[in-house]
Amino acid sequence: MLKLDDVLITEAGFSLAADWEAPEGGIMALIGPSGAGKSTLLAVISGFLAPDRGRVLWRGQDLTGLPPGGRPVSILFQDNNLFPHLGVAQNVGLGLRPDLRLSDADRRAIADVLATVGLSGAGDRKPGSLSGGQQSRVALARVLVSGRPLVLMDEPFAALGPAQRREMLALARQVLAAKGQTLVLVTHDPQEARAADRVVVVADGVASAPIASEPAFANPSPALAAYLGEAGQN
C-alpha cells in the first residue's frame, strides 16, 4: 500500500497537499491541468523532492528520509531514461546490478527481459540507433528487471504518437502487472486515465484521494469536471 500521510509541498507560488492511501497493483493515473503538481508529486514519492511536511510510506515503511536510489521505486522521466553511451543490454543491466558487474545469469535475465518487450537480439545496440518506441521498450525492460514494486511514469511516452503511446501503455500494464508491480502514471489524456484502474485528480493545490476510474468519470468531481471541460474545449 502507498500512503501519503499529510504531505504538503510548497514552492514559490505553488503548494500541493495530499493525504490518502492507495492499494497495491494495477494502474493509478494522476490527471489534472499543467502546473498543478503531478510531476511534483512523483518527485516527492521518488525522493527527488523532500516535502515540507508529512511522510511517504510504502507497505508501512517510511520512505521520507531515503534517497531516490534507496526506495522501492522505479521512475521513468519524460526524457533521458537511457544512458546514450551505453548499450541496450548495459542500460537494462543497470536495473539489475547498478554497478554493472553482470554475471552470466544476469546476462541471460537481460536477454529474457529484452525478448519480453520485443527487442530480442538488440542488446549490443546503442539507444541512438533505436526508434523512440524501441527506446521506451528498453527503459521498460530496465524497470521490469529491477523488480522494484512501485513504478512511477512521468509521461515517458509523451514524445510518441497516439497509437504507439497506447501500445506502450498496454505493454507496461501487461508486463508489469504480471510481476505484480504497481504503476502510477501522469497523464493529460482523459482516455488514458479512463483506462487506468484508479484516478487521482491533481488540481487547485490538492491531490485528491484515488477512486476507481469508472465511477470517477461517470460522476466527475468539480475539479475533474473543470479539467475535462477545459480539455473538451481544446
Added chain:
Amino acid sequence: MARRAVAIAQPRWPGTAVAVLVLALFGGALAAVALAARAPVTLGAGDWAAIRFTLVQAALSSGLSVLLAVPVARALARRRFLGRGALITLLGAPFILPVIVAILGLLAIFGRGGLVNAVLVWAGLPPVSIYGLHGVVLAHVFFNLPLSVRLILLGWQSIPAERFRLAASLNAPVWRHLERPMLGQILPGIALVVFLICLTSFAVALTLGGGPRATTIELAIYQALRFDFDLGKAALLAAIQFGILAALWLASARFAVAQSFGLSLDRPVQWPLRDRLVTRLMDAAWIGLAALFLLAPLGVILVRGAPALAGLPAPVWEAAARSLAVALGSTALAVPLALALALRGGRVAALAASLPLAASTLVLGTGLFILMRPFVNPTTWALSVTALVNACMGLPFAYRALAPEVAQIRARHGRLAETLAMPAGARLRWLWLPRLRRPLGFAAGMIAALSMGDLGVIALFSANGQETLPMAMYNLMGAYRMQAAGGAALLLLGLSLGLFWAFDRGGRGRAEA
C-alpha cells in the same frame, strides 16, 4: 519551500582534498619563500618601475588586442570565404603555442635582421628594435589578438539572425542598434581577461624585455631569485602581483565573459545586408592583415626550421625527450585533479581552480625547492617540480573545460543515476568518464601542450643535463646559434601541437550519441 534532493551525490571529498592540496601548495610555497628571507625587505626604485611597467604594458597590450580584434571579428562574422573555418581554428592555436617559438618567429619578422627591417633599410629608413616596451606589447598582441577575436566573434553570434533581418527590414543602422550595444557589453570583460593574462607574463619579458625600463614583476621575481637570491624580495613581489590579480579577478566577476572553450565558431552570422564594395574590401583587408600577422611568424619557423631539423645536436633531442616526459607527467597529474575539482564543484573548487592564475609560477617553484631541500637534493628533482608546477598552472584551463560539461551531464542524467542507485565507482566508470571523454581529451591536450612549451620554473633551476626543450632553445638563441634554435623551435612546435592533437583526437573517439 520544498527541498531539492541533490542530483548525483558524487562524493565530494576527493574534490575537497584536491582543493585543500592546491591551496596548501600555493600558500605553503609562498610562506616558505617569505620565511626564508634573511633581511628585512625594501622595494627599490627598480621594483617600483617593474610594477609600473607591468601595468603599463598590460594595459597597452589588452587595449591594442581588443581594439584591433573588433574589426577583424566583425569581418569574420559577416563574410564567408574558403578557409574561413580553418582560419578560425587557427585563431585558437596561439593559446597552445610555445611562447619561445612565437618569439623566435616574431624576431624573424620584426627583429634586427628581420623582414620588416630589411624593407625599412632598403627604403632608406632607420631600422626599428623589437626589444623593450613595444616588443613586449607586440608579442602580447600576437598571442591575445586571436583570443580576443574568438571571444568577440562569440558576441556577434549571440545576436539572433532575426534581429539582423528585422533591422534590415526597418532600414535601421545595425551598428548603432545591435553591434555597438553588444560590444559595450562584452568588451570590458574581454579586455580585463587579456590584461590579466599579460600581467603575469614571464617568457615574453625575459626574451624581449629586461633592463630597468622593461621588466615585469614576474621577471623581477626571476632576477631576485636567480641573481640576487633575495627570497624576501621575491616573496614580496609575488604577494604584490597576487594582490593586483586577485583584486582584478574579483572585479571581473562583474563582467560576463563568454567561454570560448570547445565552442563551435564555424557558423557565420546570417548577414542580410548588401554591403558596398568599400566595406567588403575593408573586411578583406582586416582578415588578410590579421592572418598575415599571425601566419608569417609561424611560416618563418617552418621554412627556417625544416632544414635544421635533421642536423639538430643530440642534446636538443635529449631535451625534447625530457620535455615530453614532463608534459605527460603534468598531464597525468593535472587531469585527475581537475576532474575531482569539477565533479565536486562549488566555491571551494572554483577558488582552487582560479588561484593558479593569480599566483607566481616562479615563487611556487622556489617554495617547493625550499620545502624539499631538507629532505632531498632539489636540483635532481628539477624536472619533477617543473611537472608539478605545470600541472598546477594547467588546472584552471582544464577545470574550465570540464565544469560546464559536468553541469550539463548532471542536469541530463543525474536523476537517472540517482534513481538507479549506481555506486560512486560505477558512476565514475559508466557515466562520468564516458560522457566526459571529449572535454577530458581537450583538457589533457591543453595541459600537455602548455607544459611542453613552458619556459618558467625550469629557467630558474635547470642545471646541466636537465634542460627542457624550451630551455635548450632559449640557450641556443642566447648563444646566437639561430639555425639550431630554428630547428629546435620547429621540433617544439610540432611536439606541442602534436600532443594537443593526439589527446583531443583521443577524446573524440568513435562518434557516439
